[in-house]
Amino acid sequence: MRSSVHRVGFATLFTLLFCAAMLTSSGCGGKKPTAAETIERYSQKLREAISTSVPEQGRKYQMLLIVNQVEALHVRFNQETAEFVESYRRLNADYDATRATFDQLFSDYSAKRVKARSEALDLHFQLAALATADEWDAIGKAELKLYEEVEAARPAGEGTK
Amino acid sequence: MMVAARQRGQVLILLAAWLFFGGGASSALVVYDRPASEIKKVIKHVITNVDRRDAILSNISVWEAGQKQKDEKVTEYRGELFKTLRRKDSRRSDAEPLMTKLDATFLEMDQSFLNLRFRVKAQVTSAEWAALVARPDR
Numbered sequence: 001m002r003s004s005v006h007r008v009g010f011a012t013l014f015t016l017l018f019c020a021a022m023l024t025s026s027g028c029g030g031k032k033p034t035a036a037e038t039i040e041r042y043s044q045k046l047r048e049a050i051s052t053s054v055p056e057q058g059r060k061y062q063m064l065l066i067v068n069q070v071e072a073l074h075v076r077f078n079q080e081t082a083e084f085v086e087s088y089r090r091l092n093a094d095y096d097a098t099r100a101t102f103d104q105l106f107s108d109y110s111a112k113r114v115k116a117r118s119e120a121l122d123l124h125f126q127l128a129a130l131a132t133a134d135e136w137d138a139i140g141k142a143e144l145k146l147y148e149e150v151e152a153a154r155p156a157g158e159g160t161k
Numbered sequence: 162m163m164v165a166a167r168q169r170g171q172v173l174i175l176l177a178a179w180l181f182f183g184g185g186a187s188s189a190l191v192v193y194d195r196p197a198s199e200i201k202k203v204i205k206h207v208i209t210n211v212d213r214r215d216a217i218l219s220n221i222s223v224w225e226a227g228q229k230q231k232d233e234k235v236t237e238y239r240g241e242l243f244k245t246l247r248r249k250d251s252r253r254s255d256a257e258p259l260m261t262k263l264d265a266t267f268l269e270m271d272q273s274f275l276n277l278r279f280r281v282k283a284q285v286t287s288a289e290w291a292a293l294v295a296r297p298d299r
Binding site (some may be wrong): 082084085088092093095099102103105109110113114117121124127128131133136139140141144 | 185186187189190243246247249251252253256260264265268271275278279282287290291294
């Protein structure tokens with residue numbers, strides 16, 4: 001959801017569909033990183049920003065531990081989203097499935113998202129509290145970049161789970 | 162909405178860690194399951210009765226227009242949330258009103274999505290539905 005779910009999501013999906021149809025990645029400008037790869041890559045960039053910006057070993061260590069938690073949180077929520085979509089597909093295939101069942105499925109997923117977001121915010125504010133104003137410039141930028149890139153990732157070559 | 166056809170199988174991956182987990186259930190499905198344009202294509206292929214087909218396609222178009230408006234709101238709130246979190250001195254209480262707005266919008270989007278799903282289903286037979294949601298990969 002970089003700008004709009006429809007405009008960006010649809011366009012990206014079509015691009016990926018085309019790539020899949022071509023059975024090649026080179027024709028589409030190179031293989032797009034998977035979500036897992038994106039999480040790993042931008043978590044590492046955040047670690048680098050911390051390592052570069054924070055001179056004190058103690059604070060640096062604490063901040064790097066937080067990044068580990070941020071990374072794990074992204075991985076977990078990815079999995080939860082994959083499971084949600086798979087559950088939806090199964091339910092959607094059932095002509096007789098009730099609205100209440102769908103409402104419950106959506107509600108459960110929403111609860112997981114809100115929980116994950118709350119945890120992410122906790123980690124964000126812990127990170128910000130540990131950084132000085134000068135350090136925060138690079139660290140805050142790298143942190144938001146992680147969120148931006150992960151949400152924009154449209155990984156190819158993976159299954160849905 | 163409908164289940165994906167999985168020529169996209171390798172593509173439909175999941176992940177969707179929206180910005181600060183700021184995407185709703187229907188957003189995940191729209192992005193990772195099947196785009197509206199593809200749904201329309203399948204409907205045109207499966208539903209041969211012109212009146213029913215046009216009615217369903219019209220329902221989808223109305224839904225799309227509504228989702229577009231909500232997407233714009235989401236983009237606006239998300240931008241504000243971004244700016245807020247970028248500031249070192251921001252507090253959780255600064256972000257919470259924006260998240261409340263986002264959650265309310267996601268709920269509207271999810272309900273609209275499910276309303277459409279059931280509206281379409283009510284206009285097709287079980288056999289047609291099976292064809293609409295069929296996944297060639299499975």
